[in-house]
Amino acid sequence: MSTLAGGTAGNGTGGGLRRGGTAVRRAAALAAAAAAVGTLTALPAHAAQGAPPPPYAFDDTARPIEGAASSADAKELEPGKSYRDVLRKDGKVYYRLGLGTTANAYVSAVAVPPPGGKAAYGDGFRIAIQDDSGTECGYQDVNFAFGDHARPLTAYARRIIDPDVSSCQETGTYYVVVERESDKESDPGDWQLELRHVSEPLLTKTGPTKLPESWASATPAPLTGTPVPRPGGNGFHTAVSLESGAWRADIRPGQTLFYRVPVDWGQQLFARAELGSSATGDDLVGNALAFGLDNPARGFVDLETVGYSGKQTTVGIDPQRPVAHENRSSYETATSGMRFAGWYYLTATLSPAMAEKYGDGAVPLILRVQVTGKAGPGPGYAGDPGPFQVTAGDRDAAETGASGPRAAGGGTAMTVLAAGGIGLGTVLLVGLGAWTLLARRAAPHRA
Secondary structure (H helix, E strand, C coil), rough: CCCCCEEEEEECCCCCCCCCCHHHHHHHHHHHHHHHHHHHHHCCCCCCCCCCCCCCCCCCCCCCCCCCCCCHHCCECCCCCCEEEEECCEEEEEEEEEEEEEEEEEEEEEEEECCCCCCCCCCCEEEEEEECCCCCCEEEEEEECCEECCEEEEEEEEEEECCCCCCCCCEEEEEEEEEECCCCCCCCCCCCEEEEEEEEECCCCCCCCCCCCCCCCCCEEEEEEECEEECCCCCCCCCEEEEEEEEEECCCCCEEEEEEECCCCCECCCCCCCCCCCCCCCCCCEEEEEEECCCCCEEEEEEEEEECCCCCCCECCCCCCCCCCHHHHHHCCCHHHHHCCCEEEEEEECCCCHHHHHCCCCCCEEEEEEEEEECCCCEEEEECCCCCCHHHHHHHHHHCCEEHHHHHHCHHHHHHHHHHHCCCHHHHHHHHHHHHHHHHCCCCCCC
């Protein structure tokens, strides 16, 4: 097991009886229809062999923006908004922020190389927030450490209000700098960018800042039992929700699947990914599966890889500390990344090299996810935590498998069906058919 992406960061009765019987039958019909829907939602998607894997699913609310070559021409990124841009080879672009002193700021970038592109050793990008004097407030850089195949990369930069820090504490103009780092042999194609700016309220009073010396670092025994089908999303925006359990999907060479797991204050996340065995060969593919973890602000936390030689094989995210506000005091990237409650993202990428040895059909993927520990109170935010919390709706979404943008709108079934490749029309027909059949059986016969 090895790390693929390098990531560093700074800073009544009678007549009513008949009616009652009819009501019971109607309820049964609805239950049957719901059961039919549930069955359909559990079916995984199967792409046609030979067809390219689905592309990255960008946020459909993202606004187009053009990064400037100079800070003087930089356009503003507003809090709570998403944007799309292009990052060219060896490119460096600037964006502008207007920041006050009542919130912390995080800006993330998802870089999406052309599908099937090659990546040289060290290819990646760096994102930083700077003040108007060029001082860096926080940065993160990520790359393809083994230089094999391209896949979506994500990182964030942050500007934190801290009375013990002298720089980057004033109200004013700040700049986001995104710079692509490329080898001369790298694929010269443009990388698509998805940017997001989010704010985190300050605390009403200062909490603990020192990390506990001891913590539960042992990985619990993996969950057993039959995995439940739950196809993944194709981007952060369409990431499919998970709760603790064993989950099954199909993944194709060159494809990245996105999932999200709600992790509350004081809780720990443990996750393992397993590729199923193959009956078609035993050739070795190095770094066949990359399994990553990113935090609620889409900051890089950890990524591990594993090779494949036709036998079932497993890779797991390193054990991380429980989610805590004081984790941000750490200089270690993964610990610092576990700094707030919310949706944590799991990504699984299957190397395109798998197609050469095992064909381009889907490979079974099992995820075993465990969220341990009792959810505790938050650190005492002075305002709405926004994405940095776990709500009852989030837990419902994790239970039902809703994807991100539709979970709050009550479109859970539709969302999962879309992810599974089943049309809403099919569901309606099945549900209506079940209702009609049972209603006819329940109807009284007339002479």
